[in-house]
Amino acid sequence: MSSPHDFDFLHGEWEVRHRRRTDFLDAGSEWEEFPSTTRCWPLFDGAANIDEIDMPHLGAKGLTLRLFDRESRRWSLNWSSSSSGRLFPPVIGCFGDDGDSRTDSGDGRRDRGEFYGDDTHEGKDVRARFVWSGVSETSARWEQAFSLDGGETWLTNWVMDFTRPETNQEPVSGTPAA
Template identity: 65%
Template sequence: MSTAHDFDFFHGEWDTLNRQRTDFLDPDSEWKEFPATNRCWPLFDGAANIDEMDVPGQDWKGLTLRLFDPVAREWSLNWSSSRSGRLFPPVLGRFGADGRGAFHGDDTHDGKDVRVRFLWSGISATTARWEQAFSVDGERTWVTNWIMEFSRRAC
């Protein structure tokens, strides 16, 4: 069952290897890779946090605000980018007994309605993995289109 401390592992500084599809809806499109750094800090005694991702080679930054709902016992993950300056619709979900987090929401991409899935896995003191996938067919199939591999920065 999810708790207000599910994302405590992410507090601190990370080096991040990003892999993105050149077309988020095409499973056969090429992957591009780029490095970034992330810094995450807690709020609300752990029941919220913010992380900022700096992508210096592409001259943009991203931000995620995570909020824990103690009644529903689930998280909302809210993404924004300096490229758009807008807050995207949240994805909602929780961590399971296996330590993996699954979060879902609705959005649009290139004018098409998409179901969005974020998965958190591979969580340890020094590593974590996040991936994003889109579905345009009611979750029958998914196109994984963005993967981040996190490595904790040395102190």
């Protein structure tokens, strides 16, 4: 199960390469690609973090607040966009699964996390899935998929590949400077 330090890898600055469908619900829609930057910092001694992603291509910024629930040992990932100023419903999940060695990096750290939640997109009810994979100190991948049939089938509609800027190969701890 997850721990309060699952997202420690994300702390610091990142360059991000986006690939997303122009229509999140249409498997035949075109893909667009664009770069962005993001910075993440820890809160609550690692049991929470916040990041802001700057996406000039979209003319927007995004914010994610991640909170670890110590009782359920699950994370809630809460997203907001500067375009709407609205907090979207969270996706909830964890890294690894008890006894699943496929998600273990060999040092006890789980390097794949899955998170699920219910939302709406363009007036349609969707089940949302976020997957973090390939997690290391210098790279990671995030994928978003939507399901219109309660999770029977999924359409991946956004992929982000994270890499550390060459001048900043180390994660940053603490809070941002005021």
